[in-house]
Amino acid sequence: MVQMRKWRPLLKLDDSASQASYRKIAEGLVTAIVEGRLPPGTLLPGTREMAQLLDVNRKTVILAYEEAMTKGWLVSEPRRGTFVNAQLTAKQLPSRAQAPFAPPILAQTTAPYFAQNAQVTALNHRHDALFFDNGTSDHRLLPQAVLHRYYRNALRNSFASNTLRYGSEGTGYHLRCALAEMLRNNRGLTVNAENICLTQGTQMSLYLTASLLLKPGDVVLVERLSYPPAWEIFRRLGAQLVTVDIDEEGCRTDQIDRLCREHKVRMIYLTPHHQFPTTVSLHAARRQQLLALAALHDFCIIEEDYDHEFHFSGRPYLPLASDRAQRHVIYVGSLSKVLGSTFRCSYVVAPTQVVEALHSNAALMLGDADAVAQKMLADLINDGELKKHLRRVSKEYRARRETLQDCLQAAFGDRIQVREPEGGLALWVRFDDAIDVDQIVSAALDHGLVVRSGRQFSPMDQAENALRLGFASLNQEEIREATLRLAQAASPHAHKNADHH
Numbered sequence: 001m002v003q004m005r006k007w008r009p010l011l012k013l014d015d016s017a018s019q020a021s022y023r024k025i026a027e028g029l030v031t032a033i034v035e036g037r038l039p040p041g042t043l044l045p046g047t048r049e050m051a052q053l054l055d056v057n058r059k060t061v062i063l064a065y066e067e068a069m070t071k072g073w074l075v076s077e078p079r080r081g082t083f084v085n086a087q088l089t090a091k092q093l094p095s096r097a098q099a100p101f102a103p104p105i106l107a108q109t110t111a112p113y114f115a116q117n118a119q120v121t122a123l124n125h126r127h128d129a130l131f132f133d134n135g136t137s138d139h140r141l142l143p144q145a146v147l148h149r150y151y152r153n154a155l156r157n158s159f160a161s162n163t164l165r166y167g168s169e170g171t172g173y174h175l176r177c178a179l180a181e182m183l184r185n186n187r188g189l190t191v192n193a194e195n196i197c198l199t200q201g202t203q204m205s206l207y208l209t210a211s212l213l214l215k216p217g218d219v220v221l222v223e224r225l226s227y228p229p230a231w232e233i234f235r236r237l238g239a240q241l242v243t244v245d246i247d248e249e250g251c252r253t254d255q256i257d258r259l260c261r262e263h264k265v266r267m268i269y270l271t272p273h274h275q276f277p278t279t280v281s282l283h284a285a286r287r288q289q290l291l292a293l294a295a296l297h298d299f300c301i302i303e304e305d306y307d308h309e310f311h312f313s314g315r316p317y318l319p320l321a322s323d324r325a326q327r328h329v330i331y332v333g334s335l336s337k338v339l340g341s342t343f344r345c346s347y348v349v350a351p352t353q354v355v356e357a358l359h360s361n362a363a364l365m366l367g368d369a370d371a372v373a374q375k376m377l378a379d380l381i382n383d384g385e386l387k388k389h390l391r392r393v394s395k396e397y398r399a400r401r402e403t404l405q406d407c408l409q410a411a412f413g414d415r416i417q418v419r420e421p422e423g424g425l426a427l428w429v430r431f432d433d434a435i436d437v438d439q440i441v442s443a444a445l446d447h448g449l450v451v452r453s454g455r456q457f458s459p460m461d462q463a464e465n466a467l468r469l470g471f472a473s474l475n476q477e478e479i480r481e482a483t484l485r486l487a488q489a490a491s492p493h494a495h496k497n498a499d500h501h
């Protein structure tokens, strides 16, 4: 309400100026109108009231209103009062017309990993651009007919039952039950639906979990190379990051022990199944040491198991969270690697009281999820369709991995070292010192190829002469072409290839 405003600051009245008071008020009114602080049609206080509010003589206000009226800024309507002229045009209100709404932004908004270089943005729109991503699946291989059928049924059943209402949580519960059963059967987790909080992606899972556990100043351990979106969250929450080295058996538990004696460590974030980005699987002995250290030093382990489904050799490790005696692991999973990144479904597995707190915080961000999609996902899991799909694509992904290995070998020979991972959808490729990976990444853009430099996975922004090359979202022909472009970018005579423009 205008009457409640503090009129002196609103009119920016300056007591020191030598102008007559009524002129100062008239000018203050006009500036406030032009700058949009008094919109057209606003009713002004009566002259007596305004005189009181501004602590001036009533005569001064009458003169000020008259001055603004003669110039067309205000209009007076008998028995109703004085208004800002509603007929003012955009031309008369230039600063209003020009100035977009710009609320002050209090926090830093762009985390470096998410800031996109203009050339990458441009390549996103080019049909011939190729992407070595972090290891995502290929949407072209999804069983479209099955998805159509399941989505249609989910839609029909959800609507026909008339059970969809705000806060009903029915389909969410079905999906939580389906996931719990999947985790019990395939990953050895002793959980039920009450231990599962659904979210719309790993990022949301990590954000919810970290914001529940961390306060500013807390120490969080992350590996020397790690998943940037995760540590960007911890930093945003005010945590202090400390890095732990990785070797061929995974994270160095001896260092964790030492760091816990130096700092009060609150949490460690890990991807033990296939370490991101190096693909190393955390060895069995290290797993036991890690769980023992968590119990000894009382820190929480966030175990992110982003691509558990894909293992190409031997039996996969069971998650740390499957250990019956452990009390310190919060497990985060996602359906994105099986079903692609469009069906946004991730989940946090934790003790029930943690899940309840996660739920109530999730509700602050996102009231209800897509109930039809949740029903579809639950049915796909319960009917074994997800498993069937996995069996089918695993063969193809394995072939793609071999193709990439062969192409890399042919293009770079002994100038690179390729880790043979036990699973996952990406290769970690080290380059010898004669090749500068940062330069390749930048030159690759000129060849229509996007690939992330190893440095981007370093929380401390240290150079890393390696690349993570996701192979699953490219078919074999695309893999060959992408490797060719990579080799061209690495050649000392690399030049822009006109064919790709």
Ligand SMILES: Cc1ncc(COP(=O)(O)O)c(C=O)c1O
Pocket: 134, 135, 136, 200, 201, 202, 203, 227, 271, 276, 304, 306, 333, 334, 335, 336, 341, 345, 346
């Ligand atoms: C380590 C890791 N976690 C999570 C994700 C993304 O998962 P979501 O789609 O559930 O956000 C990715 C995607 O590449 C990833 O590499």
